[in-house]
Amino acid sequence: MNVEFIEALNQLEKEKGISKDILIEAIEAALISGYKRNFHSAQNVRVDIDRDSGQVRVYARKAVVEEVLDPRLEISLEAAKEIHHSYELDDIVEIEVTPADFGRIAAQTAKQVVTQRIREAERSIVYEEFVDREDDIVTGIVQRTDTRYYYVDLGRTEALLPHAEAMPGEKFQHGDRVKAYITKVEKSTKGPQVFLSRTHPGLLKRLFELEVPEIYDGTVEIKSVTREAGQRSKIAVHSHDADVDPVGACVGHRGLRVQTIVKELRGEKIDIVRYSDDLKEFVSNALSPSKVVHVDIIEREKMARVVVPDHQLSLAIGKEGQNARLAAKLVGWKIDIKNESEFDASAHQVEDEKSDDEGEEVTASLAIEKELES
Structure with missing residues (x-):
């Protein structure tokens, strides 16, 4: 390898964002395996690539010992001191053992390693980009x-x-x-x-963030979203600025903003409702476009019982229960819907049952009094 090779690595670093040092370290590791495989060596070796010239050198690493048992891995203290007087026992001596034709092997190995590392690095870069x-x-x-x-x-x-x-x-x-x-x-x-x-509720949320600046800058917050893709969806919004109408901001001038989203979703109907911390009010809003007369909250069952005008029962429930189902998902509570007539009838029934119970209690009391008198 030579200076042109180092320049090529520098270019790769600029174009692909792959560190030159990481590539060189990977080539050095691969060359160690290549050296042992091609030269049938069991030596402990280190490969060094000069970062400026590209020159490759192989060094055998040997431990300094008193008695040499394996000359491939060990060197005597006397021999080590001949190389340099500063060596002591247990030091590591490096001796250059670069083969004469190692450049050809180095070039082939480097090409394979660089190609592989470029592929891995590109995959890693793409993964990091999209996982975020x-x-x-x-x-x-x-x-x-x-x-x-x-x-x-x-x-x-x-x-x-x-x-x-x-x-x-x-x-x-x-x-x-x-x-x-x-x-x-x-x-x-x-x-x-x-x-x-294309069916995930998150798609609808992101589309509103793209189309509505007030959502993007945090003035209006999307509290919850629910979808039955291609048919209908509901989105609950809340404004952190009293002067900004969250529903109006999402609808846009003459409905332009929401219509852009509807077009992207192939005509999917979108109900934009105002979020409220008051659960009764939120349930009423969630059942839009129907009007709600009364809401009862049953905490233990996590259910809301809703009364709507007679003529709006079908609107509140929606086709095949869709409106009620989406409203329940938006709020996170079960919703039981009745019209006013059903509600009045059930109320009267409760009153009648209560009256019957009171009558039975009076009859029973009179019977007891008669028994006592006799």
């Missing part, structure tokens, strides 16, 4: 597909979008641009594997 981006949005281009995945080119690596994580009815072709959410990043023998999703 878990729970974030990326945009890529669909390269191909098979029965399980869409393969999405993210520039530095190819990500996997499972068909099950695409929205219902969503099909991608080669060359389609897709925006998705990184769910996890894993190391594998083939390099980092990045998994994407």
Whole structure:
């Protein structure tokens, strides 16, 4: 190896971000194995590559002992002092044993090591880049597909979008641009594997952060999100500034902000509701767009019993229970919904049962009094 080789390592360090010293140390370690393999040596050796000239030297390392049992690993004190008078027992003496044609082996080994380390370093760099981006949005281009995945080119690596994580009815072709959410990043023998999703609630959250400056700067906070991808979603927002309406900020002027997100999600309906620390108020808001007449909180069951106007029962429950289901997930409590007629009927029934119980108590008391009189 020579000066050009060192210059090439310097260039790699600049372009790939791979430390020259790490590469040289890896080459030195590989050359030790190469030396022992090619020259059938059992010696304890050290390989040194000059950081400036690229010259390679091999040194046999021998321990200084009184009696030499293995001349490949040991040297007598007398012989050591002939090399340098300062050596003492138990010191390590290094003797150059560089073979004449070792340069050819060194060049081959260096090429293999550098190629391998470049590949490993690039994989490591890509992994570190994307593992820090878990729970974030990326945009890529669909390269191909098979029965399980869409393969999405993210520039530095190819990500996997499972068909099950695409929205219902969503099909991608080669060359389609897709925006998705990184769910996890894993190391594998083939390099980092990045998994994407278009159905994860986090995608909706990140889209709002991109479209709504008030969320990005922390003025408005997203408290909770729930989705049934491709159909409907709910997002609860709270403002830390009394002068900023959180719902209005998310909707945007003439609904521009939310419509951009709806378009990205292929027409998915989005309910933006105001978060409240008052659970009754939060439950009422979560059942939007229906109106709520009354809310009872049952702490032990972690359930909210809600009364809505008769004509809004179906709206509160939603198609196939979707609105009520999403509201319950958004709040984190069970929600039992009744219309006013059902609520009044059940209340009257309770009153009637109470009256019957009181009547039975009076009858029983009269019977006891008669028995006492007789």
